[in-house]
Amino acid sequence: MNPIVYAIPVFMMTVLLEAWVAHRKGKAIYDIPDAITSLHHGVLSQITGAFTKIVAFAIYVAVYENYRATQWPTDQLWLWVLALILYDFLYYWFHRMGHEVNLIWASHVVHHSSEYYNLSTALRQTSTGFLFAWIFYLPLAILGVPPVMVATVALIDLLYQYWVHTELIGRLGFLDRLLVTPSNHRVHHGQNDYCIDKNYGGIFIIWDRLFGTFAEEREGEKIYYGIRKPLRSFNPVWGNLHYYVDLWNAALKLKGWRAKLGIWLAPPAGWTLEPIEHFEPEKFERFTAKISLSLRGYVLLQYAVLVPFIMHFLASVDKLSVVQSGLYALAIAVGTFSLGGVLEGTAWSRRLEIVRVFGLGIVFVALENWFGFVAPLPLKIVFLLTCLLSGGWFLFISRNIKTPAVQEKIA
Numbered sequence: 001m002n003p004i005v006y007a008i009p010v011f012m013m014t015v016l017l018e019a020w021v022a023h024r025k026g027k028a029i030y031d032i033p034d035a036i037t038s039l040h041h042g043v044l045s046q047i048t049g050a051f052t053k054i055v056a057f058a059i060y061v062a063v064y065e066n067y068r069a070t071q072w073p074t075d076q077l078w079l080w081v082l083a084l085i086l087y088d089f090l091y092y093w094f095h096r097m098g099h100e101v102n103l104i105w106a107s108h109v110v111h112h113s114s115e116y117y118n119l120s121t122a123l124r125q126t127s128t129g130f131l132f133a134w135i136f137y138l139p140l141a142i143l144g145v146p147p148v149m150v151a152t153v154a155l156i157d158l159l160y161q162y163w164v165h166t167e168l169i170g171r172l173g174f175l176d177r178l179l180v181t182p183s184n185h186r187v188h189h190g191q192n193d194y195c196i197d198k199n200y201g202g203i204f205i206i207w208d209r210l211f212g213t214f215a216e217e218r219e220g221e222k223i224y225y226g227i228r229k230p231l232r233s234f235n236p237v238w239g240n241l242h243y244y245v246d247l248w249n250a251a252l253k254l255k256g257w258r259a260k261l262g263i264w265l266a267p268p269a270g271w272t273l274e275p276i277e278h279f280e281p282e283k284f285e286r287f288t289a290k291i292s293l294s295l296r297g298y299v300l301l302q303y304a305v306l307v308p309f310i311m312h313f314l315a316s317v318d319k320l321s322v323v324q325s326g327l328y329a330l331a332i333a334v335g336t337f338s339l340g341g342v343l344e345g346t347a348w349s350r351r352l353e354i355v356r357v358f359g360l361g362i363v364f365v366a367l368e369n370w371f372g373f374v375a376p377l378p379l380k381i382v383f384l385l386t387c388l389l390s391g392g393w394f395l396f397i398s399r400n401i402k403t404p405a406v407q408e409k410i411a
């Protein structure tokens, strides 16, 4: 069973808790369109991961079976700790290359595209990480770290990084020097000049201190989150593709094969020793959308409806045929795409969302077996009513859906 299935309720509850605490403290660290977009990216990432992780894992196992120098026993705790430290070291380099090589940045940029910083930002994960990540961990296979061990420490490394995405926890003294903490990961997400290409660590910040990429959070200098060329979209599919498209277009314009290929390996700022362009906070405007309270409520409700489906998909994908899992994944992905369009106030998304929400209700009730799940009649009735009533509500509240997205100054 995919352990993320168990983590999802914890993620949802802690996001709500953080939003509530921030609200009580009068801190505007959440924006519903932004947070939902982050969660949608997380959904797409999990769905694509369900299809691709198996390939990365198979490659690891093949290298481990054929080329390992030795074999680590799994009954000694210190070896598990060592595996975690080694994994984190390799994660540092993978993450660093994710910022210093265009092709890998195109994948990792997803995680940085939110201009807010909260627990939902942690879930804004890429859907194309499978393209490169596995390469960086193959040294562990050669060293003889068993697949079960590497899968476990990879999960620990990933889950650890969740809690550091918050503005509610301040400096933590000596922990900030040893571990990746909210303070030094805030720096990693910053656009301020001093934040660029700093603090790549996963669990341990010592790698940054060793390899010269550490920066301490500056007191009295507000951090502006996000990327220098802002995403300005709530569409999670575009959120995953925009930088690949930028690179493709830039490559087309360049003359000569060397330049055309070289741009994919160049750093995002280009092959230059010049310092990165100065960031001017006065000019920075955060992206959001002035959508009505009722549409916000609708999108939140539909996301809540989507969550059990995602959990069921992740829990049952192994038992489904390729066609079934592909269809199920598509149904969920269309949900994130459609709701993203609703947040952007596009006319096409209104039509798509109407078809989606009514269609989902009808198909769920009509099918005797929903991808391996036989729903009891009361659940079918409740679900159908939810879809019909919320669909009717949506028809009413989305009459004037054209809501232009806006840029807002941060006080």
Ligand SMILES: [Zn+2]
Pocket: 095, 098, 099, 108, 111, 112, 188
């Ligand atoms: Zn990063």
Ligand SMILES: [Zn+2]
Pocket: 111, 122, 165, 185, 189
């Ligand atoms: Zn992060």
